[in-house]
Amino acid sequence: MSLTGRVHWIAGLIGGALPFVRQYILNHVYHRLNQQRGDNEQSGKNGQSANHTPPPTSSNGNMSRNEALAILGLKETASEDDIIQAHRQLMQKLHPDRGGNDYLASQLNAAKETLLKR
Structure with a gap:
């Protein structure tokens, strides 16, 4: 739509970048949660440090x-x-x-x- 002039080119760039930004944020949050869960499992029940x-x-x-x-x-x-x-x-x-x-x-x-x- 930006090419035909119906939407400003900045709006086209933002709209095109949103799926990539969303995926980047979701991957970051997913890795952070897995890291915290792994640290909690290692140090939680057994009382040992996470870097053991x-x-x-x-x-x-x-x-x-x-x-x-x-x-x-x-x-x-x-x-x-x-x-x-x-x-x-x-x-x-x-x-x-x-x-x-x-x-x-x-x-x-x-x-x-x-x-x-x-």
Whole structure:
């Protein structure tokens, strides 16, 4: 319509830019909310800081209880239900079918097995 003279060229530019601006703002808000949600999940229930990274597992393949607790983000007093719930939540995020990788999934499984040994 700007080309035919029915609408001023500035209005045409604004109208053409609105979808791009809207998409940019929505993407920004979406990423900000996901970042806050991730920070809250890491520091919320388990009482750990959001910048905590679990230590690497030992090279001999046997995972210690402390390493397993760190991988699942749990405290020493975690119950069996807490272990299962933490494993399930992390596996939903890090499963290879959902964009994670085999190594992370195997570490989560090994941590769960180590903690649930009877």
